[in-house]
Amino acid sequence: MTNLCPSSKHPIDQDERVLYVSYDGMLEPLGQSQVLAYLKQLSASRTMHLISYEKRADWADAVRRQGTQRELAACGVHWHPLRYHKSPSTLATAWDIMIGTGLGLFLVMRHRLFIVHARSYVAAVIALVLKLVTGARFIFDMRGLWADERVDGGLWRREARIFRVAKWFERQFLSHADHVVSLTHAGEQELRRFPYLARRSPAITVIPTCADLDRFRPLPSIPREFALGYVGSAGTWYDFDAAVACFAAMRAADPTARFLIVNRGEHDYIRDRLAAAGLPLSCVELRSASHEDMPSQMSRIRAGVFFVKPVYSKQASAPTKLGELLGCGIPCLSNQGVGDMARILEEDRVGVAVASFERSAIDEGLQRLLRLLQERDIGLRCRDAAQRRFALEEGVARYAAVYRSVSASLHQNRRIHERQP
Structure with a gap:
């Protein structure tokens, strides 16, 4: 974990007092x-206040917990961690929302916070209540089409009541938001097609999942000993079998090729899929890694591979790993139909986006990837694309612009009320 905060001091803008609500934990x-x-x-x-929901196992790690507390305090972020509850699912989430709403009301009123920034849908329920009760401005940071993701992932049925309820809430979020943040331009375009936003469409800013490129950078001292690498989740949204088939095709052409897989919590499933493809474990290194160790692990591979199921909801998604891999100078083989990913890979010539998961498409994509790897400037091109599209500093600048815009609208409304008799 990096402990660095911005070294330059800026005057605190008292009209941009922000409560940030995240249902994901900071640990x-x-x-x-x-x-x-x-x-x-x-x-x-x-001024930044942060409400997050921390999982029991993460909170039990005293070293990480105390380190995060010190880090946030040093940067002036006021952290208010809550306990995350998992089951029973619906009741547990309702309980978390109730507790978060109560804490949020106290913080907004006690510290006169003017902006509530909600990360994804559960947090947006809290933010919407705070807006309606206190008049605070509401930023809906969507992170994707969550309700549709639950259907596309096989967790809900589209005709189920819970899906209809979630879509009703989504409509309330989008209709009441003072500003919306989308991860992709494709997602923004889809939102603008929603009929109920035809008359009243909120301001939308596209901010992809950025990467800290001071950390995710090429490390020449680490040898690139693996021909192919896979990092992150292997289930739900990912077609891991297609990634395994890609490596099997690579190994058929080069029996010395090795595959690095960095993953948390799915090792049994991964071993099963490798065995089903007839790949010996001797050519694969399967390991876990902390977030701090990811740049050094990525630097061990020549090319990254991952395939995301191109379902409806994924047009609003931006895989975090893409910016991180490109930042490390690593080209990627992936697929079309997921946010802006194919356009970035193909336009910037930093990877390949296949049209389908058919064996012929994967084989053709692999051959194109191998040709890219022969280009001497491929690493520099990947790094340049990451700096232009995924730099953390650019993401911070866009969020700051959103805050300024929302604050300006608040000022404008105040002046209108002041002029009224």
Whole structure:
């Protein structure tokens, strides 16, 4: 975990007092990379309060917990961690929302917080209540089409009542939000097609999942001993069998090729799929790694591979690993139909996006990837693409612009009310 906060001091803008609500924990890798990395910089010039939900196992790690507390305090972020409850699922989530709403009301009123920034849908329920009760401005940071993701992932049925309820809430979030953040331009375009937003469409800013490119960078001292690498989840949204088939085709052409897989919690499933493909474990290194260790693990591979199921909801998704891999100078083989990913890979010539998971498409994509790897400037091209599209500093600047825009609208409304008799 990095302990660095912005060194430059800026005057605190008292009109940009922000309550940030995340249902993801700050002790998880996702919270570390996609929440804390932003807030530590955004807190340099505004008051930031943070509500997060921490899982029991993460909270039990006293070293990490205390380190995160010190880090946030040093950056001026006021952290209010709550306990995450998992089961029974619906009741546990309702309980978490109730507790978070009560705490949020206290913080907004006690500290006169003018902006509530909600990360994803559960947090947005809390933010919507706070807006309706206190008049605080509401930023809906969507992170994707969550309700549709539950259907596409086989967790809900589209005709189920819970899906209809979730879509009703989504409509309320989008209709009441003062600003919406989308991960992708494809997602923004889909939102603008929603009929109920035809008359009143909120301001939308596209901010992809950025990477700390000071950490995710090429490390020449680490040899690239693996021809192919796979990092992150292997289930639900990912077609891991296609990634295994890709490596099997590579190994058929080069029996010395090795495969690095970095994953948490799915090792039995991964071993099963490797065995089903007839790949010996001797050519694969399967391991876990902390978020802090990911740049050094990525630097061990020549190319990354991952295939995301191109379902409806994924047009609003942006895999975090893409920016991190490119930042490390690593080209990627992936697929079309997922957010802006195919356009980035193909336009910037930093990877290949296949049209399907058919064996012929994967084989053709692998051959294109191998040709890219022969280009001498491929690493520099990947790094350049990451800096242009996924730099954390650019993401922070866009969030700061959103805060300024919302604050300006608040000022405008105040002036209108002041002029009224």
